[in-house]
Amino acid sequence: MPLDESRPTFWVLLFRGTESVVTLRVVDKLSLGCFWPNESSVLLHVNAGGNISCPGLACSDNTGTVWFKGNTAFSKQKRQFCQRDGRLELCTVWEPDSGVYFCDRRIIEEEVTWTFRRSVTVTVIPRLKANSAPEIRSPAANLTEEVELDRPHNLTCEAFFDFEIDFSPRVLWFMNYGGSIKNRTLLDMETLRQTRVSLKQIKVTRKATIEEVTLQHLNHTYTCVAGNRVGNSTVTITLQRKTKVIWPSLVGYPLASFAVVAGLGVIFHTKRLELQIIWRSHFPYGKDDGEEKEFDVFLSYVLSPPSAGGLALSSRTGAQDCEEAHLSNVPLEVQLAQVLEEQWGYRLCLIERDVLPGGAYANDVILTIKRSQMLLCVLSADYLANNDAVFVLESGVQALLQKSALKLLLIWTDGHPSSLNLPHASLELVQRALKVLPSLTWSPHKSSAATSSFWTSLRKSMPDHRIGLVSPTQCQ
Incomplete structure (x- = not known):
């Protein structure tokens, strides 16, 4: 019966002359002079011929070898093979040829017949490398x-x-x-x-x-x-x-009542998103997941082209500076940055100033919105044509729909959305949200004064709690 060679040992059978005494001796593999580990495994290609050599065969002139596969002598298997110089040669390799093979060789030393049994693990493979992509x-x-x-x-x-x-x-x-x-x-x-x-x-x-x-x-x-x-x-x-199938609850009612209810359902389904945005905008959940806010306002805009003779803003305080802050020839985004942060004392987040370069833009935008109390978007034709700017607005709407405590306010500089041709690339969610989100309209000629309705309405829309470190200065 073939012996399993699962441990690092070597099995030796001793036959002493004609006596019916068999001695089994177990020795360490490393103690044998003829041991090469790489001889213990062979790779054969399917549908091709293959040779299996008995480990340590080169250490002896005796090439007489008996081969086994499992517990059965290979000579009893019904398949084509031959033995040459102690090697087992398979004419054609098949997939079932994988397994553990044993080879027995007899060597006589000092009138003692030694039977060496070695094992070889055979693995049948179709190829060495892949031929095609997955x-x-x-x-x-x-x-x-x-x-x-x-x-x-x-x-x-x-x-x-x-x-x-x-x-x-x-x-x-x-x-x-x-x-x-x-x-x-x-x-x-x-x-x-x-x-x-x-x-x-x-x-x-x-x-x-x-x-x-x-x-x-x-x-x-x-x-x-x-x-x-x-x-x-x-x-x-x-x-x-996923659309849930809901069976009508008015089965058996008059057809007219069913038609009315169905019509209301269609209208509600069509305007559901707009209604949801309106509800979240005016009745925020106030849920901030227990995270401390880092910014009062995330200001999003696309910088307007500089006008000739534009004035730089002063950092002085007082009525004169407040009046200069609203000069009509100064871009609105520049005025907002100064008024909100330097005069009203809010902690402002500007992407080009407060977000480190080199990161993933989408991740940075979503994380910054999550860490802000309010998202303020200065909308113009240039803004709605800018993919990065539209992504900021879309992320803010998504945050609003996800029961966030975020406040969202739009400032239109080129008129109401009904007067603008929105790009076809704009997302449907953004297009529908623009119609119902809270908004203010900026007019350089009507809104420049500190006491104008624009600045009054903007001040009322700002977060009640400020985390900014700048002391606020009121514009009188």
Whole structure:
């Protein structure tokens, strides 16, 4: 019966002459002069011929070898093979040929017959290197998955890889902000799971988890990237809010009543987003997740082109300076920065001043909005045509819809949205929010005075609690 060689030992059978006494001796492998670890394993290619050498065969002139696979002598197996110089030669290698083989050789020393039994682990492989890039079979390309808001959701990617010796698969999930692959981030993912589905293929599965689905997640796309040494494969999907089937509760009522209720439902569904924004704007939840706010106001704008003869603002105080702060030839964004911070004492956040360069723009914007009490957007045609500026406004609306304590105020400098042709690239969420969000209108000729209704209304809309360190100076 073949002996298992699972421990670092060497089995030796002793036959003493014609006596029926068998002595089994166990010795350390390292004590043998003819031991090479690399002889204990062999890789054979399927559908090709292959040779299996008995370890330590070169240490003796005796080439008489008996081969076993498992507990069965190889000579009793019904397949084509031959033995040459102590090697086992397989005419054609098949997948079932993988396994542990044993070879017995007899050596006579000092009238003692020694039987050396060595084991060889044979692995049948289709190839050494992969021939093609992985194939992503799930999810399908351009798939839309249904999700439930305020619930966790798992994204699962299944990719099939070619077998290779140095197998190092890559499967990653990315979230693309606003659908742009140039502005994306890695999702939280589980470890890779590998399953050998056939001799030539290995299935690799990886899941990514969204802890809590929000409306903002519906505006992004999600990409699975699978790669090996040959190349990469990608699949991008979107998320869609799951529609719950609700059976009419007025079954049996007159048809007219049902039509009225259905009509109201259609109207509410059509204007639901606008109503939700109006409700959150005027009745904020006041939920800040226990985080300390760093800024009073996040001021978002696109700097207007400088006008000829524009004046720089003075940092002096008093009635004269307050009047200079509202000169019509000074851009509104410059006036706001001085009045809010230097005169009213609010802690202001300006991206070009207070956000460190070199980071991910989308992450910096979302984090800064979360750490501010109020988002103030100075809207103009240039603003709505700027993708980065529209992203700031979109993030603020999303934060408002996510039960945040954030206040959001718009200042129109080029008229009301009804008088502007919004770019087709603007998001639907932004277009609908512009119609209902609290807003003020700036007119260089009517709003420049310190006592104008614009500055009075703006002061009333500011946060009650200031965290700024500058002592406020009232404009009289």
